Amino acid sequence: MSSYGRYNSQSQPYAPSAPELPPPSSNYTPPNNYTQTSPPSSNYTQGYGYGQFSSSGYSNFPPGTNPDIITSFQMVDTDRSGFIDDRELQRALSSSFHSFNLRTIRLLMFLFKHPNESLRIGPNEFAALWNCLGHWRGIFERYDKDRSGKIDPLELRDALYGIGYAVPASVLQLLLSKYGDGSARRVELGFDNFVECAMIIKGLTDKFKDKDKRYSGSATLSYDDFMSMVIPFLVSYD
Amino acid sequence: MSSYGRYNSQSQPYAPSAPELPPPSSNYTPPNNYTQTSPPSSNYTQGYGYGQFSSSGYSNFPPGTNPDIITSFQMVDTDRSGFIDDRELQRALSSSFHSFNLRTIRLLMFLFKHPNESLRIGPNEFAALWNCLGHWRGIFERYDKDRSGKIDPLELRDALYGIGYAVPASVLQLLLSKYGDGSARRVELGFDNFVECAMIIKGLTDKFKDKDKRYSGSATLSYDDFMSMVIPFLVSYD
Numbered sequence: 001m002s003s004y005g006r007y008n009s010q011s012q013p014y015a016p017s018a019p020e021l022p023p024p025s026s027n028y029t030p031p032n033n034y035t036q037t038s039p040p041s042s043n044y045t046q047g048y049g050y051g052q053f054s055s056s057g058y059s060n061f062p063p064g065t066n067p068d069i070i071t072s073f074q075m076v077d078t079d080r081s082g083f084i085d086d087r088e089l090q091r092a093l094s095s096s097f098h099s100f101n102l103r104t105i106r107l108l109m110f111l112f113k114h115p116n117e118s119l120r121i122g123p124n125e126f127a128a129l130w131n132c133l134g135h136w137r138g139i140f141e142r143y144d145k146d147r148s149g150k151i152d153p154l155e156l157r158d159a160l161y162g163i164g165y166a167v168p169a170s171v172l173q174l175l176l177s178k179y180g181d182g183s184a185r186r187v188e189l190g191f192d193n194f195v196e197c198a199m200i201i202k203g204l205t206d207k208f209k210d211k212d213k214r215y216s217g218s219a220t221l222s223y224d225d226f227m228s229m230v231i232p233f234l235v236s237y238d
Numbered sequence: 239m240s241s242y243g244r245y246n247s248q249s250q251p252y253a254p255s256a257p258e259l260p261p262p263s264s265n266y267t268p269p270n271n272y273t274q275t276s277p278p279s280s281n282y283t284q285g286y287g288y289g290q291f292s293s294s295g296y297s298n299f300p301p302g303t304n305p306d307i308i309t310s311f312q313m314v315d316t317d318r319s320g321f322i323d324d325r326e327l328q329r330a331l332s333s334s335f336h337s338f339n340l341r342t343i344r345l346l347m348f349l350f351k352h353p354n355e356s357l358r359i360g361p362n363e364f365a366a367l368w369n370c371l372g373h374w375r376g377i378f379e380r381y382d383k384d385r386s387g388k389i390d391p392l393e394l395r396d397a398l399y400g401i402g403y404a405v406p407a408s409v410l411q412l413l414l415s416k417y418g419d420g421s422a423r424r425v426e427l428g429f430d431n432f433v434e435c436a437m438i439i440k441g442l443t444d445k446f447k448d449k450d451k452r453y454s455g456s457a458t459l460s461y462d463d464f465m466s467m468v469i470p471f472l473v474s475y476d
Contacts, residue, residue, distance in 0.1 A: 171465040178473040200472060201465075208464050220458045226446050227409040227439075230468050234438060235416040 060123040069130045072096060073123055083120040092126070097133050097191075104196045110232065111203055136195050139163065150188035156197060165201055175200065203233065298361040307368045310334060311361055321358040330364070335371050335429075342434045348470065349441055371433065377401060378432050388426035394435060403439055413438065441471065 060082060061070055072095065076088040084092065090105045100108070112125045112132075121129065143159040144151050151159065153176055160167050175197055176187045189197065207229045211219040221229070298320060299308055310333065314326040322330065328343045338346075350363045350370075359367065381397040382389050389397065391414055398405050413435055414425045427435065445467045449457035459467070 168462045168465070171462065171469060174466065174469045174473060200469070204465060204468060205461070208461055212461070218458055218460045219464075220456055221464075222456045223443070223446055223450070224406045224409065226457075226459075227406070227442060228412065230442060230471070231409060231412045231438070233468070234471055235412060 061127055062124065065123075065127050066130075068096065069127050070123075072130070073126050083117075083122050084126065085120050089121065089126075089129075093130075093133070096130075097137065098195075100192050100195070104192055107196060107199055110235075111199055133195065136198060137191065139198075140191050140194050148188075150190055151194060152188050156189060156194065159194075160198065160201055165205055167201055167205075200233070204229075299365055300362065303361075303365050304368075306334065307365050308361075310368070311364050321355075321360050322364065323358050327359065327364075327367075331368075331371070334368075335375065336433075338430050338433070342430055345434060345437055348473075349437055374433050374436060375429065377436075378429050386426075388428055389432060390426050394427060394432065397432075398436065398439055403443055405439055438471070442467075
């Protein structure tokens with residue numbers, strides 16, 4: 001078993017790097033052992049890509065979509081094009097989640113948008129993104145034990161570990177050098193930066209695991225593979 | 239021989255991803271065959287990391303450093319700390335090269351700074367960066383055949399090929415989707431974006447080739463290797 005934890009072999013159309021939703025039970029306990037191999041059951045894909053009209057009448061949302069999600073989308077999609085761009089997404093999320101900075105917003109759009117689309121998302125992708133953020137917020141709150149609105153590097157490591165990503169300390173230190181004054185140890189992450197870190201780790205790990213079919217912890221990559229895996233992450237930063 | 243071209247096996251302290259300088263001859267013709275294995279002769283490392291005082295008296299520049307480089311550094315290092323930050327670098331380069339956007343400046347600093355330093359560079363790294371940009375400008379002008387100040391994707395491909403990086407079209411398309419309106423074919427790159435593209439390609443390729451000792455075009459990477467290779471590039475974007 002590799003060091004980067006359990007895998008979810010279910011492929012998810014249009015959202016290849018989205019984390020799994022927690023299972024329906026509210027008593028969900030995250031796995032605390034990276035050798036665990038079975039992913040939590042997930043309803044993530046069940047309502048995904050379904051019909052053209054939800055119960056609210058707004059097209060292209062999966063049936064049973066939370067009305068708050070539909071309302072938030074409609075509020076910013078003022079021209080009813082069925083798509084929203086980065087700044088509209090920023091507005092849509094600011095009321096229910098957080099006023100994310102545009103860098104995080106663009107990373108989220110890049111990870112959730114249809115691969116053939118430019119940087120815009122439709123109802124399906126918006127609903128998946130919304131649910132994913134709800135999942136991350138639950139994790140963030142669970143590990144922000146003193147309710148300060150910030151988590152420290154050890155809590156981040158535990159949070160990623162809790163959802164199945166056993167990230168080496170050296171890698172986390174590299175990532176955290178992006179924030180704060182250069183000393184990864186003193187960094188504290190708010191929800192915005194937590195989501196960015198978690199999505200980078202999840203996105204890259206999922207790309208790597210696609211090439212590590214035997215879950216051995218190593219993979220043989222061609223130069224083309226390597227470049228094609230990595231460059232989209234760089235491109236997402238504008 | 240791998241598809242990503244010839245390698246320069248000389249390791250260059252503090253500037254692992256800097257391209258080679260062209261050889262002293264002004265009749266230098268770039269290699270046009272990616273199976274070529276011998277790098278062009280280079281004077282890049284010869285003056286690198288030498289003595290504490292150049293002929294101008296400013297400490298830490300390699301002997302024989304072009305006085306323009308020293309003057310440009312001194313102009314922005316007003317506190318004589320011996321280091322300059324991102325905005326100072328932007329100012330230092332604007333008179334002789336281009337008013338680069340801060341995204342490109344930070345990528346350049348990240349690629350040239352001493353690995354143990356925060357995002358700042360000293361005289362040695364500044365001189366290496368300056369010479370490298372002179373090299374890129376020569377290449378840019380050679381491929382900007384109509385002197386429009388822009389090069390198109392095919393010219394970019396040829397330019398990278400000319401210095402030994404045979405980048406697959408699919409990878410270039412991914413990279414170019416960062417610019418323009420989403421259609422990689424219609425993109426035209428000014429010098430700023432050309433430098434950014436070229437440095438991303440060069441930086442990632444050099445990382446990969448470090449793991450592909452036999453130059454086979456593929457490498458076996460551990461998960462930790464992979465994450466440690468890639469994350470610094472993401473971190474360089476602020």
